[in-house]
Amino acid sequence: KAGVTQTPRYLIKTRGQQVTLSCSPISGHRSVSWYQQTPGQGLQFLFEYFSETQRNKGNFPGRFSGRQFSNSRSEMNVSTLELGDSALYLCASGTNSYEQYFGPGTRLTVT
Amino acid sequence: DQQVKQNSPSLSVQEGRISILNCDYTNSMFDYFLWYKKYPAEGPTFLISISSIKDKNEDGRFTVFLNKSAKHLSLHIVPSQPGDSAVYFCAAMNTGTASKLTFGTGTRLQVTL
Numbered sequence: 122k123a124g125v126t127q128t129p130r131y132l133i134k135t136r137g138q139q140v141t142l143s144c145s146p147i148s149g150h151r152s153v154s155w156y157q158q159t160p161g162q163g164l165q166f167l168f169e170y171f172s173e174t175q176r177n178k179g180n181f182p183g184r185f186s187g188r189q190f191s192n193s194r195s196e197m198n199v200s201t202l203e204l205g206d207s208a209l210y211l212c213a214s215g216t217n218s219y220e221q222y223f224g225p226g227t228r229l230t231v232t
Numbered sequence: 233d234q235q236v237k238q239n240s241p242s243l244s245v246q247e248g249r250i251s252i253l254n255c256d257y258t259n260s261m262f263d264y265f266l267w268y269k270k271y272p273a274e275g276p277t278f279l280i281s282i283s284s285i286k287d288k289n290e291d292g293r294f295t296v297f298l299n300k301s302a303k304h305l306s307l308h309i310v311p312s313q314p315g316d317s318a319v320y321f322c323a324a325m326n327t328g329t330a331s332k333l334t335f336g337t338g339t340r341l342q343v344t345l
Binding site: 152164 | 335
């Protein structure tokens, strides 16, 4: 089975712009979660989607949003980018068990 | 408030010896725990997990121990191999709000020859 894929792998944006990141889960996985990893805060949960519905949400501002499509693929959007949004954004997929399988991440740099 | 803590930022172990990575948690609602390994520029790789109804789970060279009363878990790697050198993250969840993993800050393991 192919693993979780994320595109793009690297991205450079300017403050104030918006960005969309994409995640394709492992085939058959209906849950997709997003995490932000920064040196200062570690890995932090953003939100989780299951069957196109947001099922769980972390403590991030409304500038961070996401959606899931009927094929389970998910996108994450960040609007009005700030310097502090520079991070590795990780997507993870899962089934009904609790293990989550991560993609390689998208490295976002905001200048 | 750091609900999952890994107090050792780094650990160095000789090849063939046992590596013990520790993790403490404060939230008594956590009932499922996972360990992930992460190489630079890659996403975390799932290693092993344990439910709060167990105190031990073993998978090959990896064993996780859970002490619920102390809110402490540990990952034992025996024998340690150079390829085990990576950052190890402990994660916890409340299965009632499944899929929201709370991660520790990680321990960098270096296995030396």
